[in-house]
Amino acid sequence: MTQLSSPNLSALALCAALAAAPGFAQETPVSPEQAPASPDAPVIAPDDTDDTEASNAAPPVAIAQTGADWPAWGGDEKAQRYSPLEQITPENVGSLERAWVFHTGDLPSGTASGKYSPENTPVKVGDDLLMCTAMNILISIDAKTGEENWRYNPEVPNEAIPYGATCRGVSVWTDPEKAEGDACATRVIEATLDARLIAVDTQTGEPCADFGDNGNVDLWEGIGDKVPGWYAVTAPPAIVRGVVITGAQVKDGQAEDAPSGVVRGYDARSGELAWAWDLAAPDEMRNGPPEGETYTRGTPNMWTTATGDEELGMVYLPLGNSSVDYYGSNRSEAENAYATSLVALDATTGEERWTFQTVRNDVWDYDLGSQASLLDYQGQKAILLASKQGDVYILNRETGEPITPVGEITDPPQGDIEPDFIADSQPVSEFFNIRKPDLTEKDMWGFTPIDQLFCRIRFRQARYDGYLTPPSTDWYIQYPGYNGGNDWGSVAIDPERGLMIMNYNDVPNYNRLVPRETADAQGWKPINETGNEGSGGAEGAGDPQVGAPYGIQVNAGWQSELTGMPCTRPPYGGITAVDLETGEQLWDTPIGTARRNGPFGIPSMLPLKIGTPNNGGSAITKSGLIFIGAATDNLFRAIDMTTGETLWSDVMDQGGQANPIIYEVDGEQYVLIGPGGHHFMHTPVGDAVIAYKLP
Amino acid sequence: MATTTFDTRSDSSAAGEERLSRPGWGVLLLGWVCVLFGLVLFGGGVYLIVLGGSWYYAIAGAGLIVTGILLNHGKVAALWIYLLIWAGTLVWSWWEVGADWWAQVPRMVAPTVILLLLLLCLPNIRRVQRRPL
Numbered sequence: 001m002t003q004l005s006s007p008n009l010s011a012l013a014l015c016a017a018l019a020a021a022p023g024f025a026q027e028t029p030v031s032p033e034q035a036p037a038s039p040d041a042p043v044i045a046p047d048d049t050d051d052t053e054a055s056n057a058a059p060p061v062a063i064a065q066t067g068a069d070w071p072a073w074g075g076d077e078k079a080q081r082y083s084p085l086e087q088i089t090p091e092n093v094g095s096l097e098r099a100w101v102f103h104t105g106d107l108p109s110g111t112a113s114g115k116y117s118p119e120n121t122p123v124k125v126g127d128d129l130l131m132c133t134a135m136n137i138l139i140s141i142d143a144k145t146g147e148e149n150w151r152y153n154p155e156v157p158n159e160a161i162p163y164g165a166t167c168r169g170v171s172v173w174t175d176p177e178k179a180e181g182d183a184c185a186t187r188v189i190e191a192t193l194d195a196r197l198i199a200v201d202t203q204t205g206e207p208c209a210d211f212g213d214n215g216n217v218d219l220w221e222g223i224g225d226k227v228p229g230w231y232a233v234t235a236p237p238a239i240v241r242g243v244v245i246t247g248a249q250v251k252d253g254q255a256e257d258a259p260s261g262v263v264r265g266y267d268a269r270s271g272e273l274a275w276a277w278d279l280a281a282p283d284e285m286r287n288g289p290p291e292g293e294t295y296t297r298g299t300p301n302m303w304t305t306a307t308g309d310e311e312l313g314m315v316y317l318p319l320g321n322s323s324v325d326y327y328g329s330n331r332s333e334a335e336n337a338y339a340t341s342l343v344a345l346d347a348t349t350g351e352e353r354w355t356f357q358t359v360r361n362d363v364w365d366y367d368l369g370s371q372a373s374l375l376d377y378q379g380q381k382a383i384l385l386a387s388k389q390g391d392v393y394i395l396n397r398e399t400g401e402p403i404t405p406v407g408e409i410t411d412p413p414q415g416d417i418e419p420d421f422i423a424d425s426q427p428v429s430e431f432f433n434i435r436k437p438d439l440t441e442k443d444m445w446g447f448t449p450i451d452q453l454f455c456r457i458r459f460r461q462a463r464y465d466g467y468l469t470p471p472s473t474d475w476y477i478q479y480p481g482y483n484g485g486n487d488w489g490s491v492a493i494d495p496e497r498g499l500m501i502m503n504y505n506d507v508p509n510y511n512r513l514v515p516r517e518t519a520d521a522q523g524w525k526p527i528n529e530t531g532n533e534g535s536g537g538a539e540g541a542g543d544p545q546v547g548a549p550y551g552i553q554v555n556a557g558w559q560s561e562l563t564g565m566p567c568t569r570p571p572y573g574g575i576t577a578v579d580l581e582t583g584e585q586l587w588d589t590p591i592g593t594a595r596r597n598g599p600f601g602i603p604s605m606l607p608l609k610i611g612t613p614n615n616g617g618s619a620i621t622k623s624g625l626i627f628i629g630a631a632t633d634n635l636f637r638a639i640d641m642t643t644g645e646t647l648w649s650d651v652m653d654q655g656g657q658a659n660p661i662i663y664e665v666d667g668e669q670y671v672l673i674g675p676g677g678h679h680f681m682h683t684p685v686g687d688a689v690i691a692y693k694l695p
Numbered sequence: 696m697a698t699t700t701f702d703t704r705s706d707s708s709a710a711g712e713e714r715l716s717r718p719g720w721g722v723l724l725l726g727w728v729c730v731l732f733g734l735v736l737f738g739g740g741v742y743l744i745v746l747g748g749s750w751y752y753a754i755a756g757a758g759l760i761v762t763g764i765l766l767n768h769g770k771v772a773a774l775w776i777y778l779l780i781w782a783g784t785l786v787w788s789w790w791e792v793g794a795d796w797w798a799q800v801p802r803m804v805a806p807t808v809i810l811l812l813l814l815l816c817l818p819n820i821r822r823v824q825r826r827p828l
Contacts, residue, residue, distance in 0.1 A: 445801055448805040449736060449802065449806065450739070451801070453752045456743055457742060460748045571797075610797060
């Protein structure tokens with residue numbers, strides 16, 4: 001998105017510009033077992049409390065925890081992105097250096113050019129790092145040396161790329177009934193852009209013959225006509241009690257008649273469908289749709305990562321919105337009941353346990369993008385959820401009841417498009433939210449008074465009634481935009497200090513509903529019709545929303561039509577530490593420098609902190625460090641958890657829009673990130689995976 | 696208006712320097728730039744006022760136009776008028792965003808650059824012959 005180039009009048013812009021862009025994304029996983037690696041990683045004794053009858057799935061297993069390993073996308077099952085390792089400290093992190101760099105070799109070719117946003121985060125299990133690339137090539141490398149063990153290429157075609165070529169990660173499952181050394185005793189499972197579930201042996205990279213069709217399960221089954229790119233998976237699956245659980249990304253804004261948002265569980269050993277959860281017909285569709293039918297179309301999907309809970313036998317699904325994001329009057333009651341909600345299911349039966357909705361009748365594309373984290377809170381088994389609006393909720397994960405206070409915004413603006421549909425009140429976290437005050441004309445930015453004046457005029461021309469301004473056929477301001485708050489990078493939690501570390505975006509969108517005839521005249525067509533080249537670009541930039549009376553035009557990040565730079569002042573992104581006890585911020589600081597951006601696209605090299613849009617989360621250590629890339633300055637940095645001060649950084653050649661991990665081999669602690677870049681963030685795309693350690 | 700002097704010999708107070716019949720090309724260029732930007736700011740600024748927004752841009756734009764015209768006539772008054780605009784901009788800018796330095800960039804950087812350029816032009820302007828507008 002935001003790329004700044006300068007209009008540059010009176011010259012000498014010592015102005016740095018920023019660039020930036022929001023991105024979005026999807027998913028998260030959870031995982032498996034594996035012996036606890038760190039000495040202080042307790043094994044949770046499984047209890048079978050809610051194993052209902054027909055559990056064809058395995059009983060709960062010992063849960064792997066972070067330490068020497070980073071066994072799951074979110075660190076471990078709790079998805080706290082917290083490592084108990086202490087070798088690298090605030091005192092010695094300044095001397096951190098590269099241990100090795102591995103190149104996956106997966107770079108865009110042909111039609112994939114300009115569509116790469118790999119966002120990949122490996123898991124570390126035993127001696128190996130297991131990862132997927134943008135086009136879903138599975139790779140195992142040695143965690144100590146970065147040497148390749150094996151790779152498996154599922155040959156995903158470029159046409160399967162939805163919004164971006166992304167594979168956020170993989171999940172690992174150990175079959176309790178197999179002996180070590182058996183084929184696929186431990187398997188790595190990924191879901192692909194062309195909607196397959198793939199299982200291969202972690203030791204050899206050979207497909208698991210006992211899983212589906214030679215290691216492949218087709219997720220298009222029951223979805224309907226196969227339209228490449230419309231239905232794609234970018235998140236690692238959750239694996240709970242032997243059930244692999246996945247949703248899918250359904251490309252936004254195409255049509256009301258879109259692929260279903262069904263979430264499905266598959267037997268981790270056989271790949272057979274264990275259950276399906278179709279929110280509009282949960283009972284009828286539990287074992288798949290009747291012959292010749294599909295799962296309910298157009299329902300809210302889960303593109304981001306679910307969180308598994310081996311102990312309770314549950315899985316927590318952060319749901320997005322219906323396919324048509326900006327118009328809601330045609331939605332079904334079921335869609336309205338579940339959209340933009342965290343939903344807990346019984347992981348072995350797919351039955352619903354509870355739901356918690358964060359937006360009522362969402363017409364802002366405020367999908368839940370962040371993976372929820374498990375924690376113990378005030379003596380309860382809890383789950384923490386961060387939203388794109390910047391609200392943070394902590395719920396009892398057995399019941400879904402909020403533990404922290406939830407308030408109501410009782411007088412949101414109603415607009416004139418569909419005032420009967422716009423909800424009369426909306427939930428808001430009274431525990432913590434990062435939302436800033438509503439925008440005013442003074443918040444408009446630029447390089448010079450002239451482009452600032454232009455943005456002020458655009459501000460005054462737009463409809464804007466503050467937070468939750470509903471869509472309009474006039475230009476209107478949505479703030480925060482769909483990249484605001486916390487996205488797929490999710491938050492990190494330090495259970496010992498009682499802190500939550502959250503990086504966030506603070507960026508508006510400038511939008512307009514486009515009447516059907518105009519959208520048609522512009523040639524906006526959905527992905528299932530030929531000749532849809534006229535639409536697309538950034539998410540929501542010219543989306544047809546077929547079936548609704550309006551298409552949608554989104555200027556994501558509200559870039560000036562005059563200069564291409566953001567119309568609002570920096571910072572566009574920050575990182576904050578929040579006391580989980582009180583909800584108070586310990587510190588809050590912009591993240592990202594102006595070094596990569598400047599007038600005319602020339603890097604300013606200014607090391608000044610400005611606060612760029614950021615995408616990707618952090619990994620934190622017991623010793624009090626936060627490791628994070630995410631910003632558009634291509635820096636990978638270590639931040640002091642107690643002060644927010646940046647203690648160390650490394651300049652990478654690509655954008656660090658991926659979550660880092662922390663692990664240990666032979667007594668040495670490593671920090672690793674795979675800076676793949678991001679097309680929408682305008683950061684350079686690459687295939688490197690970089691490991692750091694102390695000299 | 697006057698005058699046909701080709702060659703004004705320096706008087707004793709400006710020993711050795713020639714009097715100019717009009718400002719140098721650099722000054723003229725700056726003058727036209729000021730007029731141009733002033734027109735854009737004034738026009739857009741009036742529209743912003745109509746939309747209910749800040750009055751700053753129309754006022755600053757008008758001031759910039761006057762500055763530019765004075766420059767083109769080689770008047771030292773251009774500097775005084777502009778100093779007034781610049782000081783007003785400083786006060787307004789501080790009132791709007793205070794010590795938010797990134798927010799100060801669009802407000803103060805370009806006006807300050809113009810101020811510096813004006814100061815550079817000063818020696819040339821001072822040599823221009825006084826004459827009525």
